[in-house]
Amino acid sequence: xxxxxxxxxxxxxxxxxxxxxxxxxxxxxxxxxxxxxxxxxxxxxxxxxxxxxxxxxxxxxxxxxxxxxxxxxxxxxxxxxxxxxxxxxxxxxxxxxxxxxxxxxxxxxxxxxxxxxxxxxxxxxxxxxxxxxxxxxxxxxxxxxxxxxxxxxxxxxxxxxxxxxxxxxxxxx
Numbered sequence: 001x002x003x004x005x006x007x008x009x010x011x012x013x014x015x016x017x018x019x020x021x022x023x024x025x026x027x028x029x030x031x032x033x034x035x036x037x038x039x040x041x042x043x044x045x046x047x048x049x050x051x052x053x054x055x056x057x058x059x060x061x062x063x064x065x066x067x068x069x070x071x072x073x074x075x076x077x078x079x080x081x082x083x084x085x086x087x088x089x090x091x092x093x094x095x096x097x098x099x100x101x102x103x104x105x106x107x108x109x110x111x112x113x114x115x116x117x118x119x120x121x122x123x124x125x126x127x128x129x130x131x132x133x134x135x136x137x138x139x140x141x142x143x144x145x146x147x148x149x150x151x152x153x154x155x156x157x158x159x160x161x162x163x164x165x166x167x168x169x170x171x172x173x
Contacts, residue, residue: 013041020044024071032056032077037063046071048095055079061087071095073119081120083108090114097121097143105130105150119143128152 005012011020018039029051053076073095080103097119104127126149151158
């Protein structure tokens with residue numbers, strides 16, 4: 001058995017293939033670990049409740065292509081949520097709450113058909129929430145709470161854009 005498979009928080013199968021890494025609350029710090037691309041069979045990654053920081057890599061899908069559960073909550077990750085997450089095609093759970101993410105939610109997130117659990121609460125996100133298919137994905141206010149700039153279902157409706165009003169592109173009231 002490979003030595004890494006004896007580490008706390010690491011589960012393997014087939015003696016030397018890392019299947020899951022659960023390292024929640026270990027006080028780990030630094031940027032998103034790029035060495036995860038060596039774990040080509042990884043299906044679960046929980047780095048929640050640590051002190052990771054910096055932006056998520058834009059090529060995150062090439063690092064964790066088969067992950068079904070990704071929990072990066074309660075860290076200090078910042079920057080925009082990368083559209084590269086869309087290419088992690090087997091994702092069922094995406095937990096990004098309690099970080100420092102900024103910018104808008106990628107509208108393409110709605111194309112993640114397998115997503116069953118999703119949260120971006122307690123970040124610094126702005127703009128409209130994409131129109132998720134709520135038959136598959138059960139989302140509520142709690143999943144988007146404490147992002148002062150987010151609007152749209154299930155949060156408050158978005159204010160009409162000033163330019164749209166000025167240039168008469170609003171429908172009849």
